[in-house]
Amino acid sequence: MRPDTPTAKPKIAIVTRDEEGISLQDFLAGRLKTTKRAAKAMIDARVVWVNRKLVWIARHTLKPGDKVAFVVKAGTGAKQSKEGDRAPHIRVLWQDSHYLAVDKPAGILTQGRDSAEELLRKQEGNPSIAAVHRLDRETSGVLLFAKDAEALEAAIAMFRTHRVVKHYAAIVAGRFEREMSTLTETLDGERAVTHLKRLRATPDATFLAVRIETGRTHQIRRHLAGIRHPIIGDRQYGVKQANDPRLLSVTRQMLHSQELELPNPLTPGEHIRAHSPLPADFRAALKLFSLGKS
Numbered sequence: 001m002r003p004d005t006p007t008a009k010p011k012i013a014i015v016t017r018d019e020e021g022i023s024l025q026d027f028l029a030g031r032l033k034t035t036k037r038a039a040k041a042m043i044d045a046r047v048v049w050v051n052r053k054l055v056w057i058a059r060h061t062l063k064p065g066d067k068v069a070f071v072v073k074a075g076t077g078a079k080q081s082k083e084g085d086r087a088p089h090i091r092v093l094w095q096d097s098h099y100l101a102v103d104k105p106a107g108i109l110t111q112g113r114d115s116a117e118e119l120l121r122k123q124e125g126n127p128s129i130a131a132v133h134r135l136d137r138e139t140s141g142v143l144l145f146a147k148d149a150e151a152l153e154a155a156i157a158m159f160r161t162h163r164v165v166k167h168y169a170a171i172v173a174g175r176f177e178r179e180m181s182t183l184t185e186t187l188d189g190e191r192a193v194t195h196l197k198r199l200r201a202t203p204d205a206t207f208l209a210v211r212i213e214t215g216r217t218h219q220i221r222r223h224l225a226g227i228r229h230p231i232i233g234d235r236q237y238g239v240k241q242a243n244d245p246r247l248l249s250v251t252r253q254m255l256h257s258q259e260l261e262l263p264n265p266l267t268p269g270e271h272i273r274a275h276s277p278l279p280a281d282f283r284a285a286l287k288l289f290s291l292g293k294s
Helices: 024-032 036-046 117-122 150-162 219-226 245-249 282-288
Strands: 011-014 048-050 066-069 091-095 098-103 140-146 163-172 180-183 194-200 207-212 255-263 271-275
Touching: 024 036, 024 048, 024 066, 091 271, 098 117, 098 271, 117 140, 140 150, 140 271, 163 219, 163 282, 180 207, 180 219, 194 219, 207 219
Parallel strands: 140 255
Antiparallel strands: 011 066, 048 066, 091 098, 098 140, 163 207, 163 255, 180 194, 194 207, 255 271
């Protein structure tokens, strides 16, 4: 499954009597006819549920009748890549001689091996390209890169002034009652400010527009989890018991970096502006939770 494809129906496997006492890792490896390493990667990716409870312990012991639900995600290793597979193309949304803003797909790191940064360096033929800020692996959307060291240093300095406007879209669990709200809970001893606007809501889920003034680690995810409206699909801070079976179909956190705007650090009087439309999996999740289409 590609990282940006719509929500997928999970596969269900029931543990037999002959499999009593088997570990979750061994069970997945056997049922999927894959390696233990690939099965462990699936568990680590937090896409495996046992009796609708999220399980991330490979040694978890199964008993007869247990229902194991999972979705095979790209990047977990459960599916071997085919010869000739191409690296993802990183779509450029905006650029000038110093910067480029791109549309990062979900499932790709900002930096590191096989990251958006590494792919973009190869794609653009510029080994000096470097990420100005970061998005979580499972967060999609606008990401800014500098084309050289001078541009990178200037942009990082601009981000520290809090003159950068960052807009996100999020789907959270439960009905968010307020039309507008601002969260100011301190994170890691640092000031953190998150502005929320309710776009659409049902008793089960809410579509939110989010703007952040600060950029603390996992700020949006932690702030929303802290008010008991975790982002749907967030395996770290989100729902661990899938009482709603629709949660099993969402394979990544429904958080999308929709817009980025800031004064151009190296071109006085000009601004960097980039917009990323909602990806297919996000639109599918909106439909899944009866929140309509954007």
